[in-house]
Amino acid sequence: MVSRLHELTLPLTEAQVRVLNVGDMVTLTGEITVSIGIPTHKRMAAAVQASEALPIDLRGGAFFHLSTYVREQGGVAEPLYLNPSTSTRYNEWMPGLIEGLGLRLVGGKGGLDAASVRALKANGCVYLSFLGGGSPLLSRGLREVVSSHYNEYISQFRLLTLRVEGMGPATVAIDANGNSVYDQLMARAQDRMPAILEQLAQARQAAGTSPQHSHDPGKPA
Amino acid sequence: MPIDSNTIKSVTASLYERSLKKIPDDTRALLQQARHAETGDTARRTLTIMLQSADAARDDNKLVCTDVGIPTYSIKIGTRVQFTGPVRQAIVDGFAELAQHIDPPILKMVTNPLTHERSFAGKDMPLVSFDVIDGADYMDIVCSPKAMGTGRWEAIEAFVYPTHEVIEKFVLDVVMRAGSQPCLPLVVGVGIGGTFDYAARLAKECMLRPHDKHSPEPMLAAMEQRLKDAINGMGFGAMGTGGDTSVMAVNIDYAASHGFVPVAVCFNCWINRRTAARIHGDGRVEDLQW
Numbered sequence A: 001m002v003s004r005l006h007e008l009t010l011p012l013t014e015a016q017v018r019v020l021n022v023g024d025m026v027t028l029t030g031e032i033t034v035s036i037g038i039p040t041h042k043r044m045a046a047a048v049q050a051s052e053a054l055p056i057d058l059r060g061g062a063f064f065h066l067s068t069y070v071r072e073q074g075g076v077a078e079p080l081y082l083n084p085s086t087s088t089r090y091n092e093w094m095p096g097l098i099e100g101l102g103l104r105l106v107g108g109k110g111g112l113d114a115a116s117v118r119a120l121k122a123n124g125c126v127y128l129s130f131l132g133g134g135s136p137l138l139s140r141g142l143r144e145v146v147s148s149h150y151n152e153y154i155s156q157f158r159l160l161t162l163r164v165e166g167m168g169p170a171t172v173a174i175d176a177n178g179n180s181v182y183d184q185l186m187a188r189a190q191d192r193m194p195a196i197l198e199q200l201a202q203a204r205q206a207a208g209t210s211p212q213h214s215h216d217p218g219k220p221a
Numbered sequence B: 001m002p003i004d005s006n007t008i009k010s011v012t013a014s015l016y017e018r019s020l021k022k023i024p025d026d027t028r029a030l031l032q033q034a035r036h037a038e039t040g041d042t043a044r045r046t047l048t049i050m051l052q053s054a055d056a057a058r059d060d061n062k063l064v065c066t067d068v069g070i071p072t073y074s075i076k077i078g079t080r081v082q083f084t085g086p087v088r089q090a091i092v093d094g095f096a097e098l099a100q101h102i103d104p105p106i107l108k109m110v111t112n113p114l115t116h117e118r119s120f121a122g123k124d125m126p127l128v129s130f131d132v133i134d135g136a137d138y139m140d141i142v143c144s145p146k147a148m149g150t151g152r153w154e155a156i157e158a159f160v161y162p163t164h165e166v167i168e169k170f171v172l173d174v175v176m177r178a179g180s181q182p183c184l185p186l187v188v189g190v191g192i193g194g195t196f197d198y199a200a201r202l203a204k205e206c207m208l209r210p211h212d213k214h215s216p217e218p219m220l221a222a223m224e225q226r227l228k229d230a231i232n233g234m235g236f237g238a239m240g241t242g243g244d245t246s247v248m249a250v251n252i253d254y255a256a257s258h259g260f261v262p263v264a265v266c267f268n269c270w271i272n273r274r275t276a277a278r279i280h281g282d283g284r285v286e287d288l289q290w
Helices: A014-018 A038-049 A094-101 A114-123 A135-141 A181-207 B005-021 B025-037 B041-060 B088-101 B164-178 B196-207 B218-234
Strands: A005-009 A025-034 A062-064 A066-073 A076-084 A105-108 A126-129 A142-149 A159-174 B072-078 B127-133 B138-143 B155-160 B186-194 B247-257 B260-268 B275-280 B285-288
Touching: A025 A066, A038 A094, A066 A159, A076 A135, A076 A142, A076 A159, A094 A105, A094 A114, A114 A126, A114 A159, A135 A142, A135 A159, A135 B041, A159 A181, A159 B041, A181 B164, A181 B218, B005 B088, B005 B138, B005 B275, B025 B041, B025 B247, B155 B164, B155 B196, B164 B186, B164 B218, B164 B260, B186 B196, B186 B218, B196 B247, B196 B260, B218 B247, B247 B260
Parallel strands: A005 A025, A025 A062, A062 A105, A105 A126, B072 B127, B186 B247
Antiparallel strands: A025 A159, A066 A076, A126 A159, A142 A159, B072 B138, B138 B275, B155 B260, B186 B260, B275 B285
16 A cells, blocks of 8 residues: 555545545645643543534544643743553543544544544544654654644643644544554464464474473463 | 762752753664664654654654653762762752753653643652662762553562573563554563562663663573564564664663562663763762763
8 A cells, every 4th residue: 555645735625535545645834733631531522412613623634642831921822742642541531522522633642543443433523643862853843833722731631722834744543434554453463473472382382491390381470 | 088969969950951851872873773674664663753753852852752761770889988968859940940941841741540640840859769889989870751542551560489481571562452552663671570669770780781782691691682683573563653673772670589570671762861960079070871
């Protein structure tokens, strides 16, 4: 499969994200919204559940698990950097947010579970993998803070909307057609495991060092 | 001439800052090798971006990863060293001062596990382990800020007279459970034996070994190589989106144990935060190429 680079400008239509394939890379221009707060997710999910509007309209937009530091000096809010956080810890709330908010892009690192993969497919949304430890590059795309809500939280937990330009690249890791690179890789690793264990056994035998007799090997004490 | 608290304070703080802004040279070399050898398109691009990111942080005085983790230090004190003031408090003060003044500013990562309140300080923070070096007139300090996005997948389990097969299968199981979640390619540390806490410490300390060092035990050196090959065969790849290199190194150490043998497995993510310095008894500070 050939990886393609897409330069995306937000907001996006469903058709624009349906054509993105796992392994493609994207850069982003426009407005994105970020937070890594669990309280933030709970609050957003509760609002969706109660059919209450969020402080911002995310239809056609992007909501990412990216942490940000906003420096406030002289009444000016300056976003200093961006970096992804582990998305799976938000598994519980993401299907509801994907469906309820009309999102086209979500992302962070490490992927989302099967319920989110189904929600992404059903609603026309993709998951982007950002590089953990890619902060110096990701941050180059930062332009300005558009809005900041839930400001009683610490910086990285706030619901922050940022304007970015050419931010990325990020990798399409779960597409809008039910394909998750994470599920594919886990299944492949499990398929490979018998052969890997056999190779390990052969390498041990060649080295001839392992104790041959064991008292009940493998059983926890 | 004794070592004063101010030296300990400034050295521990500067090691922390350096860990955040520059990846170790030997780790960078392994990432370059991985990129050269990589057969997957996405993984090769990802490794390229990793190297660019590391270089940009170094050149522009930026944080490679903004999850600055929690500060951890391993300190070994020579028995001939004398101090003019406190050691532990100097480390606490050094971190507190750094958190106030570091540029760019860092996010609050230290979390009270009982209240979930976040700050730059907390009980037992920074985490410091101490040991002694008989007869030495210096102290060695290793700093490895720990971000738990990768650390959360570490594991420990006790086995009864485990064969090498059992130990190796456990390591693979722990890696499989982590899958694409940590920021791969990893450095894996494995501690075999001792007690519950000692096995974990062995794993952590050997994980921080320079990459040109292998276990001096031929039996373990061979296990390191075959486990590295086995894990890379699993195919999770750079950043867990598939590829040939899931692990840069597997480092293993052991200690004599009981028949019930704990095995600990720990991880460092691709930026492999580790820095070290030696403070000599006469106050000289030497950066250790770690």
